[in-house]
Amino acid sequence: MGYPLDLEDYDDSNGSADDYRTHFMDNLRTTLTVLLIVQHSIIETASSSYPYFDSTPLTVFVFMCKTLIVGLFFFISGYAASISRSTPAAYYGAGRSDASFVWRRSLRLLFPAFLYGIFGHLIIWMVLTKSWPSFFGGAGSVSTEDGYSTPQVWGFARFEGPVVHILFLWVLDMAYVFLRPAKKAVMAGIISTPRRSAPPPKSDSERSISGNRFNASRRKAARMVKIRSRKDWYRLSGIALALLSVWTFAVTASGKSEKSPLRFGFNVASYDAIVPAAPFQHILAYMAGIQLYKWQNYMLIPSPYIFPAFIASLFSSVSLLLLSMAISPTMREIVQLNTPWPVHPSFVDGGFNYHTLFFSVWNAVTFFALASTIVSLYAQWEWTRRDWGSVARHSYIPVWFHMIPIVFFVRLLAADGGWSPSRAEAKWAPGLAQESVVWRCFLVATGSTICSWFVGLAVAGCGWVLGC
Secondary structure (H helix, E strand, O other), X not given: OOOOOOHHHOOOOOOOOOOOOOHHHHHHHHHHHHHHHHHHHHHHHHHHOOOOOOOHHHHHHHHHHHHHHHHHHHHHHHHHHHHHOOOOOOOEOOOOOHHHHHHHHHHHHHHHHHHHHHHHHHHHHHHHHHHOHHHHOOOOOEEOOXXXXXXXXXXXXXXXXXXXHHHHHHHHHHHHHHHOOOOEEEEEOOEEEEOOOOOOOOOHHHHOHHHHHHHHHHHHHHHHHOOOOHHHHHHHHHHHHHHXXXXXXXXXXXXXXXXXXXXXXXXHOOOOOOOOOOOHHXXXXXXXXXXXXXXXXXXXXXXXXXXXXXXXXXXXXXXXXXHHHHHOHHHHHHHOOOOOOOOOOOOOOOXXXXXXXXXXXXXXXXXXXXXXXXHHHHHHOOOOOOOOOHHHHOOOHHHHHOHHHHHHHHHHOOOOOOXXXXXXXXXXXXXXXXXXXXXXXXXXXXXXXXXXXXXXXXXXXXXXXXXX
């Protein structure tokens, strides 16, 4: 590998200029945030342009983003949690103490998610719809005959932010601490070293046949997850791909992908439906992020092959998706964005059929292939390893508030007329040139990205002034 990951160049404390950080992870998170804003901009613009939105490239782009972005966010979070617990600490040779880690993650994840989920996005929705009804009154609203919009309760779903993901991430962090507790250490000069103790004497039960069988099975299970060669990594990757495909097939084949018990609490998110592979895909991504520093020589693609591998993965994934859309009308309906509503079901027409089997395998292979090449690219390309400054350090803030400028620009650049379910006989807007719709998507995405980062940097600046 061209650029080994440096454990000492990471600190998860704050985003100040004096902190050392894993820059390629900050930069990857920044790129994913931009893609997320562009994805939601296209979804909102497409629904506002119905029925004249008909862009296969933008439709496929959004579907690919849905497949990748959230899982990669969990991968980054797993890596951050692992490195956070591996940085030097005063009394813990394995890193930050469990109590310190739990408190910091609760302060950053659990408390903001609860406060925003219970009060924050509802207050924002009420303020925006009351103060600027010409713009935000249409956010999930039904148009009336006088040309104005009446806000509907489900409209505030656009402002819910990543609450569901953040809460689930906190659960994963707590499971990580519970399953792998930090080990106390004794101080040797200024270097913390693990405390060594003599192994306990073997008991009679350990010498028994049943004890030997138990120990043998435990050692065998441990060898299954130990990576000492690329062969071990390929074997473990194959098992993970198979499990993810089976999980996705179980969710989609049930015909109740939106309400499947296998989705856990993820089906409570009402905006931008989450892929059927969740949350198992996110758990695997989080676990892979935890092991990245330890298994980097096997997980990361060697630098001479990164770009060819990325191009090949992207080309094959998109080609297979387009082919399936041409063969299966149901697959086209699953990917389709040309609908009057921005909220789409994650899967339709489930059961034991072609598109269910294809989607289950395609989703797992696409996520693994593209995610591994993207992470390898950012970890080893010199430009992505640089410090991109405050823009990259505070990229988590726009994730919470980016829907506000998106709704604003969609309404500002809305076409004359439009479709509404409350209008009798469906009065349509004048036909829009496809170039006009694509330009609207571009303008909405650009304006929303700039405004979201402006708000993010402003919030971060206020926090720095207040000493938060």
